[in-house]
Amino acid sequence: MKALFNPFRYIAGVKALIMGLIFIVASALMLYSGNYIQDSYIHIGMADAPLWYVFAMQIVWWLLPALLLYLCGVVLSKSKIRIIDILGTTAFAQLILLMMIAPMLLPAVVSSTLEMLSALQSGAVPDMASQTPMLIYGIWSTFCLILFYIWNYNAFSVSCNVRGWKAILVFIAIQIAMILVGMLL
């Protein structure tokens, strides 16, 4: 159970970074195959973008908060922290995004989404029975989103040896900043 919420007690550094980069590449390939793109920190949108651009966006939305967390860790922590740990743990946390993206490619979820979009565009009320896959996906993605924040906080906490209200406030501030940057871009 501990590992589910805080895998960074057991994995960090280069090993986590290599695995994280594999998750990022896999996510980019999945997004590209479904004509999706991570257009902001925690938002997936539809776009007909080239693979390199989809991959670059994945890297940007991982690296930007990771570097901010590292800088805050340098200021807050009394320990000698390593950048490889924060990069590795936050990259490993991208597994949650992969878990969010993978079901988006399921035919049932795709058809359910397209059906709802066309119903909304024509002003009709979407048939609720056909929306079941999307509803299940909604619950799954909410669970993943909560886990994504828990993992990223624990990545910050373990890598930088910071705890308590100061660490939580800094983490929340960075998450809000990332969402605002995503909205501005």
Place this chain on the structure above:
Amino acid sequence: MTTKKNFPTICPSCGGQLSVKSLHCAECDTTVNGDFAIHPVLRLSAEEQQFVTAFILCSGSLKQMAADMGLSYPTVRNILDEIISKLQNYESSI
């Protein structure tokens, strides 16, 4: 076979720090009385003392310790930092 008891450092009655009043030689039955201070390392918990022992035995290599304990490097470093902080507090309180 007698079981070895853990060395108590905290008073079970009031929670204060204990000190050694008496030492006994099992060979010649001599008892030395006095007021002996407990070394800061002995004030650590049994798990923390085990950690310090393991740290010395692997020549201070946190990477080796992380591999042996099945934990990540920063987790092991954080445990060490916590012990350092405790020892510094004990030292400053003497």
